[in-house]
Amino acid sequence: MSKTIIRTKRSQKEALGPYGSLGKVLGELDDRLGMAKAGRTFMDKIFPDHWSFMLGEIALYSFVVLLATGVFLGLYYVPSQALVTYHGSYAPLEGMRVTQAFASSIDLSFAVRGGMLMRQMHHWACDIFVGAIVVHMARVFFTGAFRKPRELNWSIGLTMLILAITNGFLGYSLPDDLVSGTGLRIAYSIMLSIPGVGTYLAYFVFGGNFPGTSVIPRFFILHELIVPALIVGLVSAHLFLLVRQKHTQFGGRGRTETNVVGSPMFPVFIAKTNGFLLLVTGGTALLGALAQINPIWQFGPYDASKISYAVQPDWYMGFLDGILRIMPAWSFHNFGHTIPWEVTFPAVIFPGIVFNLCYAWPTIERLYTKDNNMHNLLDRPRDRPKRTAAGAAIFSVLALLFIASSTDVIANFLHVSLESVLWSMRALVFIVPAVTYPVTLKICRELQAVHDGGKRKTPNVVTRSATGEYLATLAPSVVDDVHHELEAELVPTFITADAGTSLSSTGVRSVER
Amino acid sequence: MTEHRTPVSLTTVSESAENLQPLAKNPIAVERRIAVLFLAGMLLEVGFGWSYWVNSPSWILGATLGGGLSLMGIGLIAWGKYLMPRGPFVEERHDLASTSDERDAFAGAIIERGASVVKRRKVLGGLLGGGLGVFSVTALFPLIRSLGPLPKGSLFHTDWRKGSYAVDITGHRIHVDDLSIGSIVTVFPEGLQETNNGQAVDQTVLIRISNENFVTQKGRETWGPQGYLAYSKLCSHLGCPVGLYEQQLKMLVCPCHQSMFDVTNGAIPNFGPAPRPLPQLPIYVDAAGYIRAQSDFKEPVGPGFWERS
Numbered sequence: 001m002s003k004t005i006i007r008t009k010r011s012q013k014e015a016l017g018p019y020g021s022l023g024k025v026l027g028e029l030d031d032r033l034g035m036a037k038a039g040r041t042f043m044d045k046i047f048p049d050h051w052s053f054m055l056g057e058i059a060l061y062s063f064v065v066l067l068a069t070g071v072f073l074g075l076y077y078v079p080s081q082a083l084v085t086y087h088g089s090y091a092p093l094e095g096m097r098v099t100q101a102f103a104s105s106i107d108l109s110f111a112v113r114g115g116m117l118m119r120q121m122h123h124w125a126c127d128i129f130v131g132a133i134v135v136h137m138a139r140v141f142f143t144g145a146f147r148k149p150r151e152l153n154w155s156i157g158l159t160m161l162i163l164a165i166t167n168g169f170l171g172y173s174l175p176d177d178l179v180s181g182t183g184l185r186i187a188y189s190i191m192l193s194i195p196g197v198g199t200y201l202a203y204f205v206f207g208g209n210f211p212g213t214s215v216i217p218r219f220f221i222l223h224e225l226i227v228p229a230l231i232v233g234l235v236s237a238h239l240f241l242l243v244r245q246k247h248t249q250f251g252g253r254g255r256t257e258t259n260v261v262g263s264p265m266f267p268v269f270i271a272k273t274n275g276f277l278l279l280v281t282g283g284t285a286l287l288g289a290l291a292q293i294n295p296i297w298q299f300g301p302y303d304a305s306k307i308s309y310a311v312q313p314d315w316y317m318g319f320l321d322g323i324l325r326i327m328p329a330w331s332f333h334n335f336g337h338t339i340p341w342e343v344t345f346p347a348v349i350f351p352g353i354v355f356n357l358c359y360a361w362p363t364i365e366r367l368y369t370k371d372n373n374m375h376n377l378l379d380r381p382r383d384r385p386k387r388t389a390a391g392a393a394i395f396s397v398l399a400l401l402f403i404a405s406s407t408d409v410i411a412n413f414l415h416v417s418l419e420s421v422l423w424s425m426r427a428l429v430f431i432v433p434a435v436t437y438p439v440t441l442k443i444c445r446e447l448q449a450v451h452d453g454g455k456r457k458t459p460n461v462v463t464r465s466a467t468g469e470y471l472a473t474l475a476p477s478v479v480d481d482v483h484h485e486l487e488a489e490l491v492p493t494f495i496t497a498d499a500g501t502s503l504s505s506t507g508v509r510s511v512e513r
Numbered sequence: 514m515t516e517h518r519t520p521v522s523l524t525t526v527s528e529s530a531e532n533l534q535p536l537a538k539n540p541i542a543v544e545r546r547i548a549v550l551f552l553a554g555m556l557l558e559v560g561f562g563w564s565y566w567v568n569s570p571s572w573i574l575g576a577t578l579g580g581g582l583s584l585m586g587i588g589l590i591a592w593g594k595y596l597m598p599r600g601p602f603v604e605e606r607h608d609l610a611s612t613s614d615e616r617d618a619f620a621g622a623i624i625e626r627g628a629s630v631v632k633r634r635k636v637l638g639g640l641l642g643g644g645l646g647v648f649s650v651t652a653l654f655p656l657i658r659s660l661g662p663l664p665k666g667s668l669f670h671t672d673w674r675k676g677s678y679a680v681d682i683t684g685h686r687i688h689v690d691d692l693s694i695g696s697i698v699t700v701f702p703e704g705l706q707e708t709n710n711g712q713a714v715d716q717t718v719l720i721r722i723s724n725e726n727f728v729t730q731k732g733r734e735t736w737g738p739q740g741y742l743a744y745s746k747l748c749s750h751l752g753c754p755v756g757l758y759e760q761q762l763k764m765l766v767c768p769c770h771q772s773m774f775d776v777t778n779g780a781i782p783n784f785g786p787a788p789r790p791l792p793q794l795p796i797y798v799d800a801a802g803y804i805r806a807q808s809d810f811k812e813p814v815g816p817g818f819w820e821r822s
Contacts (some may be wrong), residue, residue, distance in 0.1 A: 018674060046604040097707075115570040117578070137755040149609060182753060182769065185713075187815040189751040199668060199818050200769075209667055210713050210752070246606055254603065261601045268597045274611030282582030289575020304713035305682070305699050307756040309768045324751070325770045332815055340817030342786045343751060376606060408771055418771055419784065430719030488603035489571060492526035495533065 044491040047269040048249040048262040056275060059132035060147035060235065061280035062125045069122040070224060075110035076115065077101070081176065081213040081218035090297055098176075098301040103214045105175035106297055110383040121288030126168050128284065130316040133161045141361070141391050145248045148372065151362040153241045158358050160234050163227055165316050170223040172294075172314055176216055179294075179311050181302025185210060186324075193343035211304060228358040250378045252359045254488045257376045264491045312405055322404030323350055326425045352396070385444035400429050532602065537595040544596060550588035558582030569699040581792075630649075668820070669813045671715045673794060678703040679719060679743070689802045691740055692721040695757045698704045699746060702806070714814065716746040716754060717794050718765065719804065721775055729793060730779040736795040741804060743794035747815035749774060750787040765791065786815065 005103050017023055047053070082101040086093045088103060089111040098106075098281035106288030107117040139158060140146055146154035169187070173180045188210045191202040234317065248261050253262045271431040287293075299308060313321055332339040366372060381388040404425040405411070411418040460472045527531060549735035561577035631638045670809040679687045679700035684707075686698055700719045707713030720742050736742075744765065746754050753769035753803075758776075764783075765774040772785030780791035794815050795807035813821050 015691055044602075044604060046602055049601070085681070113572055114565060114571075117575045120571075121575070176651045185753060186576070186751045192818040195819050197818060197819075199664040200657075202665045204657060205781055207661040209664075209710065211709055212529050212661075213709070214661070243608065246604075255600070258606050259603050260606065260617045261603045263593075263597075263600050264602050268593050268600070271593030271597060272590050275586045275591075275593060278582045278586030278589060280586075282579045282584075282586055285579025285582060287579075289572045289579055291563045305701075305716040305754050307768050310628075321770075327786050328784050329750075329772075329782060329788040333822070336822045337819055338817045338821040339819070340788065343816065370763060408768075422771070422785070486531055486599075486601060487531070488601040489526070489532045490524055491604070492524045492530075492533075494525040495528050496525055497528050497778065 015413055025270045037073055040493075043264065044210055044264045044454075045269075046247070046260040047265065048247050048260060050250055053247070055132055055136040055139055058128055058280055059353075061277045062129040062132060062284065063231065063235065064127060064277065065281050065284050066122060066124040067228065069118045069125065070228070072088075072114075072118045073108060074224055076104060076301070077220075078104035079173065079174065079217045081211075081216045092295070093301075099216070101176040102296070102301045105177070107315055109297070117285070117288050118183065119288075120172075120291075120293050123282050123293045124287040126164075126171065126290070127293075127314060127316075128280075130161070130164050130168060130314075133157070133164055134316075137161065138391070138395070142379075142381040142388055143250075144375065144384060144387065147375040148362075148363045149245055149374055150241070150248070150364070153238060153245070154362055155359055156234050156238050156241070156299050158355065160238070162355060164233070167223055167227040167231070168314055168316060169225065169411075170219045174216060174223060175294075176300040176302050177296035178302050178306060178308055179296075181211070181304070182307060182311075183317075184302075185304070185314060190343060190347040193340040194454075195337075195339050195344065199509075211302075227482060232357065232445040243251040245378070248376055248378050250380075250492055255377065256480045257374070259488075261488045280326060309408075312409075314400070318405040319398050319401040320351065320405075322401035322407075324348075325407055326401075326404050326422060326429065328426075354398070357394075382444040382447040383450075385441045388444050389437045389440035393437040396432045396436040396481050397429060400425065400432055404429070410476050428481065442467065523657060532600055533598040535596045536599040540596055543591065547588045547596070548589050550584045554581045554583075554585035554588065557584065570602075578686075583795060609754070624635050668818060671814060672705050672807055673702050673715060673717075673806045673809045675806065675808050679717070679796065679804040679806065680706050682706050687719060687804045689741070689798045689804065692719070692741070694719050694721055694723060694740065695760045699754075700743070700804075702741070714747070717757070717806075718742050718755065719745045720758065720765075722763065722776065727777075729777060733779070733793060733795070735797065735807070736793055738798045738804075740774060740798065743795060743796045743804075743806075744774070744776070744791040745814040746793065747791075748787055749782070749789040749791060750785070750816060752815045755791065 013020065019026070026036070026039075070077075079234075082100050083097050084100050084103055086096045086098050086106070088094075088107045090106050093106065105119075106158060109119050109188075110116065132385050140154065140157070169183070173184050173187075188206060192198045194201060203209070204213070205218070206212045208220070218342050228423050247262070249255050249260055249262065252261075257334045263272070297310075300306075312318060324343070325344045327342050330341045332341050379387075407421045407425060408418060410416075412423045459475045463471050463473070465471065515817050530735055544748055557577045558581040560583060561574065562588045564573045596635075610616075680703045681687065681698055681700060684703070686703065687717040688700065692698060697718055697720045700717050701711045701715050703804075705715055720740055721740050722737075723740035725740055727740050727742060727744060728734050729737060744755075746756070748755050748767040748769065750770055750772050751765065755765045755767045755772075755774065756766055757766035758764070758771075762773075765776055765780065766772070766787070767774075767787065768788050770788030772782050774782050774787070774791050779793060782788070782790065792810040792812050794810055796804055797807055799805050
């Protein structure tokens with residue numbers, strides 16, 4: 001009798017255990033990293049199913065698009081203010097003296113295959129990035145998601161917003177076209193306006209008097225290395241805290257301060273979020289393909305003695321441009337010094353106030369409400385009327401300033417004098433928030449009083465009985481709502497097939513044990 | 514030590530459990546639609562590759578790339594939303610805070626160990642702190658001193674000198690017969706019209722307002738020979754070129770923030786955020802009829818800054 005082990009395919013398969021070679025690889029990894037337990041917890045991480053949780057994802061994925069398209073642009077862009085005579089693929093500029101930065105921006109748009117698409121996608125992705133951050137922060141603000149324990153993550157997000165706006169401006173400056181050069185000139189003058197250190201600051205940033213030849217290479221290194229690296233670091237910290245502290249969620253059936261109800265990381269959230277990554281990238285590509293943005297070849301190269309008319313900066317700089325326009329000419333001259341208050345206040349102090357107020361808000365609110373508890377359930381905005389009204393008032397000021405950045409266009413469009421537009425804006429910037437606050441407060445309090453407000457309405461079925469009596473009964477709830485009415489379960493490890501039923505289309509692999 | 518991780522639940526659930534059902538009422542039909550989306554997306558991506566290969570216009574590249582990705586994205590989202598377990602599922606939160614013993618142990622480790630080390634070796638601690646302090650100050654030197662020159666008086670002057678010829682951007686000297694009344698030209702000191710500084714700092718608008726000598730303000734009796742007036746082109750608000758001239762109103766307008774300057778009255782701003790008049794350049798017409806500068810501007814040009822009186 002000899003014992004021979006016949007190595008059939010089947011016996012090999014059985015030796016590997018129920019999960020095959022992938023299971024073996026995971027086992028080997030666990031031997032070295034001890035990751036099976038944490039990995040399982042991570043697979044089960046619950047993501048609440050509310051649509052507003054997607055806004056942060058738009059920001060994240062447009063940042064991914066920015067990184068990818070930015071690397072492409074970085075391969076062809078030349079960060080130099082050296083003057084060259086243009087001999088490139090865009091004929092109208094032939095023979096002009098332009099900087100290398102401008103020439104390479106034109107050539108990467110026209111001569112590099114796919115370059116125009118990448119440039120436009122990059123610019124669109126930036127506008128979407130900043131927009132998504134703002135809307136995401138508005139969601140966090142109005143639902144009170146910034147409260148303890150998440151104050152730090154609020155500050156990290158706010159810092160990323162500031163960095164995003166900064167990097168948007170830096171990148172906007174790089175092509176060295178007529179419009180971006182004017183933006184640089186204004187940035188230089190804003191630096192000059194800071195009392196005491198302004199002239200030194202401007203000279204150190206620009207390497208001398210405006211425009212010099214250093215600012216483009218310096219902004220390039222900031223734009224494509226330093227600021228993105230900071231943002232990547234902060235994104236990591238933001239997501240780490242999100243996993244550590246777990247998501248907030250809206251209240252509802254089965255949802256408490258001590259649990260999270262929603263879809264698990266794997267497979268449901270992974271599928272949705274990656275689909276969303278594809279959709280954001282695809283949407284940006286469609287915009288880049290079909291909607292022209294920042295046509296620098298039409299603006300022409302920068303020349304400090306030339307200027308264009310009715311050009312607006314990117315939208316996130318609009319509020320700064322607006323407040324610079326409507327600020328009265330209050331310059332301070334005395335004691336042998338000048339404080340250009342007409343610049344320092346709108347361009348330095350005002351944004352400082354706005355952003356510092358945002359940083360301080362969680363603390364201010366905690367001191368005001370004396371509420372030091374942990375909060376995992378979100379507020380409905382109407383249930384916190386004062387916060388909602390304050391937020392709405394701040395947003396209304398910023399929106400008005402954004403509108404004020406086109407006073408000239410508005411005057412032209414409405415055929416009214418520039419002066420009346422200017423003075424209306426100066427008045428509205430005080431009137432509108434003063435009206436917004438009490439009106440929002442009132443709306444919130446009225447909404448609180450609405451019975452079953454915010455829930456999906458179900459019709460009343462009115463029946464008349466044989467005796468002529470009318471009866472109103474609620475119709476059964478809408479079918480889709482059943483989803484929310486199921487009891488929330490722990491994410492199962494094993495799913496057993498029922499005899500006689502086959503539901504392969506659920507997307508869950510059934511495992512025989 | 515207490516375990517703060519979610520306890521692993523080795524739960525077994527029957528495939529027919531309600532939470533595991535797809536949201537779709539007819540999964541097969543949804544699956545077919547998603548398959549169509551994926552297929553269309555794939556075809557569009559093939560189109561993207563092809564159009565890149567043949568160097569199609571930008572909009573075709575973007576439409577195929579973006580269309581394909583969007584369709585696949587929508588398909589994947591639909592797969593997750595309609596065909597995967599509808600949930601809801603739940604996970605428990607655990608207190609982030611440690612026990613008070615653990616807190617004390619942590620704080621104690623830092624404070625007591627630190628104190629025992631530092632208290633025993635005060636001199637070493639002081640020296641190390643001093644050294645790092647000096648380093649952190651000196652480390653700032655290259656940052657502040659090598660990045661640019663000190664401003665000194667450079668913001669107070671331009672390159673206009675006594676006798677500088679006013680030339681246009683092509684280097685052509687402006688003759689008194691060159692401009693008709695109501696005309697405007699941007700001029701630079703001769704030789705600097707193509708330089709950075711010449712364009713950014715010295716730029717000046719030359720306006721002919723009449724045929725007679727024109728006095729814009731007291732003390733400027735000789736500054737406007739034969740109706741020629743020269744003002745710095747740098748807006749006193751933020752330094753944009755004041756590039757628009759309203760001929761009828763005799764106003765210079767800054768296109769950036771709409772400040773308006775009255776050309777006939779020393780360019781005093783009478784609208785918008787600009788706080789100061791545009792500095793006027795004293796000029797004269799020489800024997801040959803060319804426009805030349807009497808001197809530099811009498812005050813700094815451009816936006817305000819601290820050192821300006």
